[in-house]
Structure formats: structure tokens, C-alpha cells
Amino acid sequence: xxxxxxxxxxxxxxxxxxxxxxxxxxxxxxxxxxxxxxxxxxxxxxxxxxxxxxxxxxxxxxxxxxxxxxxxxxxxxxxxxxxxxxxxxxxxxxxxxxxxxxxxxxxxxxxxxxxxxxxxxxxxx
Amino acid sequence: xxxxxxxxxxxxxxxxxxxxxxxxxxxxxxxxxxxxxxxxxxxxxxxxxxxxxxxxxxxxxxxxxxxxxxxxxxxxxxxxxxxxxxxxxxxxxxxxxxxxxxxxxxxxxxxxxxxxxxxxxxxxxxxxxxxxxxxxxxxxxxxxxxxxxxxxxxxxxxxxxxxxxxxxxxxxxxxxxxxxxxxxxxxxxxxxxxxxxxxxxxxxxxxxxxxxxxxxxxxxxxxxxxxxxxxxxxxxxxxxxxxxxxxxxxxxxxxxxxxxxxxxxxxxxxxxxxxxxxxxxxxxxxxxxxxxxxxxxxxxxxxxxxxxxxxxxxxxxxxxxxxxxxxxxxxxxxxxxxxxxxxxxxxxxxxxxxxxxxxxxxxxxxxxxxxxxxxxxxxxxxxxxxxxxxxxxxxxxxxxxxxxxxxxxxxxxxxxxxxxxxxxxxxxxxxxxxxxxxxxxxxxxxxxxxxxxxxxxxxxxxxxxxxxxxxxxxxxxxxxxxxxxxxxxxxxxxxxxxxxxxxxxxxxxxxxxxx
Numbered sequence: 001x002x003x004x005x006x007x008x009x010x011x012x013x014x015x016x017x018x019x020x021x022x023x024x025x026x027x028x029x030x031x032x033x034x035x036x037x038x039x040x041x042x043x044x045x046x047x048x049x050x051x052x053x054x055x056x057x058x059x060x061x062x063x064x065x066x067x068x069x070x071x072x073x074x075x076x077x078x079x080x081x082x083x084x085x086x087x088x089x090x091x092x093x094x095x096x097x098x099x100x101x102x103x104x105x106x107x108x109x110x111x112x113x114x115x116x117x118x119x120x121x122x123x124x125x
Numbered sequence: 126x127x128x129x130x131x132x133x134x135x136x137x138x139x140x141x142x143x144x145x146x147x148x149x150x151x152x153x154x155x156x157x158x159x160x161x162x163x164x165x166x167x168x169x170x171x172x173x174x175x176x177x178x179x180x181x182x183x184x185x186x187x188x189x190x191x192x193x194x195x196x197x198x199x200x201x202x203x204x205x206x207x208x209x210x211x212x213x214x215x216x217x218x219x220x221x222x223x224x225x226x227x228x229x230x231x232x233x234x235x236x237x238x239x240x241x242x243x244x245x246x247x248x249x250x251x252x253x254x255x256x257x258x259x260x261x262x263x264x265x266x267x268x269x270x271x272x273x274x275x276x277x278x279x280x281x282x283x284x285x286x287x288x289x290x291x292x293x294x295x296x297x298x299x300x301x302x303x304x305x306x307x308x309x310x311x312x313x314x315x316x317x318x319x320x321x322x323x324x325x326x327x328x329x330x331x332x333x334x335x336x337x338x339x340x341x342x343x344x345x346x347x348x349x350x351x352x353x354x355x356x357x358x359x360x361x362x363x364x365x366x367x368x369x370x371x372x373x374x375x376x377x378x379x380x381x382x383x384x385x386x387x388x389x390x391x392x393x394x395x396x397x398x399x400x401x402x403x404x405x406x407x408x409x410x411x412x413x414x415x416x417x418x419x420x421x422x423x424x425x426x427x428x429x430x431x432x433x434x435x436x437x438x439x440x441x442x443x444x445x446x447x448x449x450x451x452x453x454x455x456x457x458x459x460x461x462x463x464x465x466x467x468x469x470x471x472x473x474x475x476x477x478x479x480x481x482x483x484x485x486x487x488x489x490x491x492x493x494x495x496x497x498x499x500x501x502x503x504x505x506x507x508x509x510x511x512x513x514x515x516x517x518x519x520x521x522x523x524x525x526x527x528x529x530x531x532x533x534x535x536x537x538x539x540x541x542x543x544x545x546x547x548x549x550x551x552x553x554x555x556x557x558x559x560x561x562x563x564x565x566x567x568x569x570x571x572x573x574x575x576x577x578x579x580x581x582x583x584x585x586x587x588x589x590x591x592x593x594x595x596x597x598x599x600x601x602x603x604x605x606x607x608x609x610x611x612x613x614x615x616x617x618x619x620x621x622x623x624x625x626x627x628x629x630x631x632x633x634x635x636x637x638x639x640x
Contacts (some may be wrong), residue, residue: 013399019406026414051382067392089397089446095632096457100413105636110437111631120634 005125006030008049010040010066011086012058016109020053020086023114024121037061044070050125051079054103056087056094063087064094067101075102082124086117134199141191146184153183183257192512201229205236207539212236217244272352278369282307282325285367294353294375296346313355315339320355325369330451334359335494338378339557352376384450394440394447399441405433427480434477438512441573441630445505445557449581451585456499456585460609461494463536467529469627481515483523490530494608500628502582505604506628510540510602517600518544537589541601548592553590556580579604 011017012124016037021031032049036038037062044052044071052070056063063085071077083103095106104124107117141519157179201393204221212220217240221233232363274291276284287299295311302310308322315338324336336357343351359366408430418426471487472591478485496503507527514525522543547555551562559573568580581602583590594600627636 016399016402016406019403019410023410023413085632088395088402090441092457099633105633107632107634108398108630109402111441114406115409115413116631121587124634 004028004030005050006032007051007053007070007121008034008040008044008046009053010044010057010058010063011053012033012036014105018051020114020117021116027122031123037066037121041066041069044078044081051121052083053086054083056085056089064097064101067098067103069070071102084120084124133202134195138195141194142188145187145190147249149183149187150179151183153179153181156182189333201233205229205233205585208233208236213239215242217247224546272375273383274373274375274623276302276307277313278307278371278373279366279368281370282322282369284310285365290517294345294351294373295343299305301346311343311371313343313353313373313400314339314343320353323418324357339554341373343373352380365500386559394444395500397440401437402431405430405437406435427506431481434640438508441505442509442578445578448572449578456502458497458499458586461496461498461500461503463490463496463529464489466529467507467538468501471527471628474511478515479527481523482520483515483518483525484523485511487524488526488528489528494531496536496606497609498586499582500605501630501633502586505585506579506604507538508578513602514540514542514544514574514600517546518542532605534608535605537605538600539603541597541599546596547592548596548602549594552592552594556590576602578632 005028007024008030009021011033012035013038017033017035021033021089022091024031034043037058040052040054040058054063067085068081069077070081070083082104083102084107085103086107086109087094088109090108098106105120106116107120109120112120174484189552207536208219208221221236221240268286269289271288271290274294275286275288276291277286279285282301284302287297287302291299297310306321311321312319313321320338320341321336336355337357338353342351343466345351353375355371355373356372357369359369364400408426412423412426426511467487467489471485474485476511511527515523518525525540525542527538527540529536531537547562551560555562555578556576558577560577561573579602581591583606586606588606589602590602590604592600594604
């Protein structure tokens, strides 16, 4: 059912990416990885993904920067792709920035578990 | 120094001289007439030869006698004078020995008795004065060596006494505050309200003799504010006119320590989130995917999950406090469909309550007005209250009930449980920072921050929060938030906004694509 859905996981912390990926793959999603912001942006622009999970604190480019480029000036870029920030930065300021840049969600990693993430993803795509 | 007896001697001498000169002259004259065997005529004729012998015979003995008498009289007077001077110098044992001088002897003895009595009286009153001075000194030393500020008020609320610490803490001097109204120079405030004035005003008819307040604000003379704990005691029928005694304790050092704790935990909490993410994540994977686990393995795994959850909750609270303290608790007010919000909340909490073997119930009216609040913050309040209820109820029998209803222009939400309850004396301090009902019972204790955060959030929304409890029966925590005034024309767009974003403590998700 969700088998055809694809996810790009942009996260510089490999163990965390793999941990979430395992649950998402178990749920039938196709998961690809990028380990820094620049690489993630290149991949996201090269191919369509149903969902991009995006960390913020990354080398090369921050998640917010990647989000802004992808959504573009008008916030309409990649309309078929849901973009969800997955971070441990809990500041309201960052969360507001993500909302304004047209993210579809902002999730604090430490406050959810992988199965919850799978549930959220299931509702989004 | 001996001027007085000398003058006395001279005066005595003059007196004797005058007194003895007349008879001496008569004696001299008689002697001369008889010695010349002549008539009265000769007296006039031979004036010159008459005067000299008369003076020689009559006046000289008079002069000599005058000297002797004057000296005889002056000696006891000199002695009395000398002894009196000794008495003045404080030598009360001086002797007034005036032998054989009749009245002077009596005067001397009388003066000696007087000196003894004087000494007795003086030494008695000196010891009394010393005692009073010692007592006063002791009191002053005690008052002034206290690190807490102390001041006393008369019946009208004017300052009578003001110790050193009170001066140092407020930057005011006793001269400045003496006789002033306490509410003018020592205005203790809680949320801007003068607390002592109101309490003092009630003293006339009530039996509430001791007043205690925590964390009151007091402006120093330089305009800076100071946070203090205050205790006031009403004194009845004091002879010195003291009607109230007030003690206040500076909380600056306590606040400074709190600040250090907050800075440290903010840093630590951020750093700890990444490993916590993995602990929780892998435990979750284990408990959902691992097959063939024994019953005890499952129990252990569940305990690890519960502990990781608790750790996460504690860290979130520590961060929240650091935000409150730094004034970074920014809210994004939005209309909330509260019925839906609470249903979502309970739905999200069910897995955890099941795991912890507590029952969670939601009792709602069919309709509630729209709330205007920050959804994440509201989620935080409910999470903390429900977490507390989980901690203070027993597995298997714990029931947590959430109710919400309209109260005038507000919505009242109550989270109640059938747990261990809270001792009455702990209720007033429940919402203060780092307060724990029983710090020794680690099983049920957190950081002492949850309720402080709830209060900060609810009050920042213009609401109120309170607790009621009966020990052994359970507790209930309630808060009221203002409902949003209904604007009919704006209703459709409101509904749209309400369903767009789902917020929780873990972040937010846009809901527009959910069907």
C-alpha cells in the first residue's frame, strides 16, 4: 500500500538516520539517505520524493536553507513533496522559520519514537 | 581649690577684728587714763600721746586673738570642704573627722551618713542602669547581627524599629524610615499587589496572628527590586507600642543558585537529547519488533521505556524552565477546537497509560467554545498534569479523569486522580520552582518544575491554576483559560485554521492533507 512511496532522509547523524529508516522500511517505504545539506539538496532536486525528512544542524547547508531553496521564493516549489523537519532544536524561533518556509511539519526527535514517526509519515503520505 | 575656706578665714578674721577692736579701744583708753592719773581735759590736750599707747595696749591683743579664733573656726570648715570635694570625686569612704568642734562635729557625722547613703543609692541605680544598658545592648546586637531584615510597626503601620540588615537590604537608613508608613517605604508586592497592607488591615477582627509570604518583590531605594520571603507577627498590648514585627529574608543567593541550575540544565538538556533520541528509538524498535521475549524480558523492556520517557519529560521541563527564566516562552496564540484537542490528547496518551496500567478517562460536554492559546504550551500543561497523576497513582487501580467545561467567559479543565494525594501544608507551595512534596521519595519525584511550568504557561495566557487534594484519596488540578469571543462572520475561516496544524509537545504537523 505504501510500498511505492519514497522518502529522502537528510541527516548527518548516520545511526539516527538508520534507526528511523529501519522502522520506515519495515513499514514498506523506500528510503534513501543524504548525509549533509548540500548533498541532500542535490538529490532532492534531481529526483521526486514523496517525503523529505530534514535535519537542521548539518554541515554545508542547514536544513532551513535546504527547505528555503526547495520551496523557493514563493513557497510553492516541489508541491508534490512533503517536507518535515526532524531535529533536536526545540527553539520556537526555528520552528516559526520552518513554518514560514512552508515546511509540512516540525518534529523534535527526542520527543518521539520511530514507531510514532512511522504513524505521522503514514498520515502525511 | 581651697578658695572657699580661705575666704571664710579672711571673713572670720575681719569679723573678729571688728568685734574685738571696740572693747580693745575702750580697754586701752581706760588703761591710759588710769595710768596718767589726770583729768579728762588732758585727754583732749594730749591726743597724740594718748592714741598710740591705747592702740598698743588694746588693738594688738585684739588682732592676735582674731587670728587665733579665725584659724580655730576655719580648720573644721576646711576639713569638711576637703572631705566634700573627695565625695564629689566619688570617694564615698572619706572621713569627716572634725574633733572637738561641737556643731562642726555633728555636721561632719551627718555628712558621713549622707555619703554612705548616697553611695548605696548610687551603686543600686548604677547596677540597674548597667542592667538596662546590657539588655538594650544585647537586643541591639542580636537585631543588628541578624542577616534577615527586621522592622517593627506601631498600630498605624508606621516604622518604629529597623535593623542593620533591613537597612543594607533596602538601601535605606533608620533615620529615613522612622515614623514612615511601612507601605510607603517597605512595599512588599506579589504580582504588583501590596500584600502586607491588606493583611494588616484584616488584623482588627481576625485571629490570624502570623502572616507568611514567599518570593515577594521589594523595591530598594535605588529602584532595583529584591525578592524576599516575609513573615509578620502581630503583637498584642506591647508597652513600647509595637503592634507588628516583620522579618524578611533575602532570596538573592537562592535566585542566583537557581540561575546557575537553569543555565547548566539548559546546556545539559540540549546535549543529552541526541543520545536520548537513540535510547528511546532503539527501545521502541526492540519492543515493537523483538519476537520471543519472555514475560519478564517484556517487563524489563517496558521499565526501560518508561524510564527513557521520564528522562525525556524531565529534560523537556528543564528546557522549558530555562525558557521561562530567560523570557523566551513565546506563545503563538491560535484558535483551538478544544473538544478535538482533548480527544487527540487522550488518544495519544492511551498507549502510555496502558503500558503503565492506569486508566485515563475524558468527560466532555458536547460543545465547548473555541480556546485561544498556544497549542504546544497547552499540550505541555496537560502532559505535566497527567504525568504527575501517573506518578502518584498505583498501577492497576489508578484512574485519571480529564474534564472540561465552560465557566462564564472561561473554560475550566480539571485533571483528577485517585492517588496518594498531597498534604495540606504542601498545597500553597506546589507551584513554586524546584518544590517537591517529598524530595526523598525518588520514585514519584521529578525536578519540581512541572507545576511551575504549568503555572507560568497558564498565567501567561491570562488564566489561573490551582490544586485541591485530600491525602489518601487523590488530587485534582484545575486551570481556567479565557474562551475566545465568538465572531460569527469569522467562524468558517476559524475552523479552517483550527484543523490546519496539529501541535503537541513533540512539534507540529500540518493536517490539511489528512482525510
